[in-house]
Amino acid sequence: MFPLCHWWWLKMKHIKDEEFIRGNIPMTKFEVRVLTLALLEIEEEDAFLDIGGGTGSISIECALNGARVHTIEREEEGIELIGKNAHKFNVKINAVKGSAPDDLPEDIRFNKCFIGGSGGNLSSILKYIDSHLAHGGIVCANFITIKNLNEFIELLESHGYKNIETRLVQVSNMDRLGLLKANNPVFIIRGTKP
Numbered sequence: 001m002f003p004l005c006h007w008w009w010l011k012m013k014h015i016k017d018e019e020f021i022r023g024n025i026p027m028t029k030f031e032v033r034v035l036t037l038a039l040l041e042i043e044e045e046d047a048f049l050d051i052g053g054g055t056g057s058i059s060i061e062c063a064l065n066g067a068r069v070h071t072i073e074r075e076e077e078g079i080e081l082i083g084k085n086a087h088k089f090n091v092k093i094n095a096v097k098g099s100a101p102d103d104l105p106e107d108i109r110f111n112k113c114f115i116g117g118s119g120g121n122l123s124s125i126l127k128y129i130d131s132h133l134a135h136g137g138i139v140c141a142n143f144i145t146i147k148n149l150n151e152f153i154e155l156l157e158s159h160g161y162k163n164i165e166t167r168l169v170q171v172s173n174m175d176r177l178g179l180l181k182a183n184n185p186v187f188i189i190r191g192t193k194p
Contacts, residue, residue: 015064020055021085025078027055028116028142031171032186039165039190040112040140042067047110049132051100051125052117056082056093062112063091070094070108074119101128108132115141115152122148126155133193140190149187161191 014037017030028036036058042048044066050059053071059082063069071093073079079097086093096103101124111134118125118141129139139161143149149166156164167188172180 015057015061015089017057020057020060021081021088022055023077023081025054025075025081026117027057029171029183029186031183032142032169032188033057033061035167035169036114036140036142036188037061037065039188040114040138042112046112047108047134049104049108049110049113049129051104051113051115052119053082053093053095054078054116056085056095058114058116059093059095060085060089060091063093064089067112070096070105070110072096072098072100072104074099074117100125104128109134111137113137113139115139118148122151123155126152126159130159130193135193137193138190139193140188143187143189144184146187149189152189156189156191160194162194164189164191166190 014034042062042065046067048062048067048069050071053059053073059069059071079095082093082095099119109132113129113133141152168185169188170185172182174180
């Protein structure tokens with residue numbers, strides 16, 4: 001575990017949900033995004049892969065903090081939103097339309113990776129990640145189902161990943177009437193390649 005006083009935490013830039021251009025594509029919400037980014041320990045010059053890019057919220061914040069970002073998204077609307085948000089926040093994102101891992105390039109290497117969507121291909125995605133992730137690199141994933149959570153933990157363990165951490169984040173926000181509206185609970189899992 002890392003203390004929150006590290007210099008990189010102090011440099012992190014965070015964007016509120018309403019600042020992103022949105023559509024019908026799911027987006028990692030602010031509170032979950034902040035914790036996910038903290039667990040990824042994004043630093044300048046990191047090579048980062050975002051699997052299931054959605055609206056690009058995770059990718060955008062990683063790029064704003066100096067990472068070189070590759071993302072893959074299977075929905076055309078998602079690719080368009082990633083492009084619009086990258087333009088809005090003036091960052092460069094190398095976005096690929098397709099499904100992971102089949103449409104991911106073989107020639108990229110990275111030291112940080114986020115899985116926001118797996119399309120039911122967790123096993124083959126982790127196999128791809130493991131062959132392209134630098135030693136000591138971090139992989140982090142968000143899931144809303146216990147089934148995917150358990151499968152991913154088992155995959156990390158079977159590939160020898162260390163420092164596996166799991167959190168459940170459940171957030172409620174108060175609306176203008178004073179009523180609390182709950183977001184879906186999200187599991188966040190992080191592991192380090194030995």
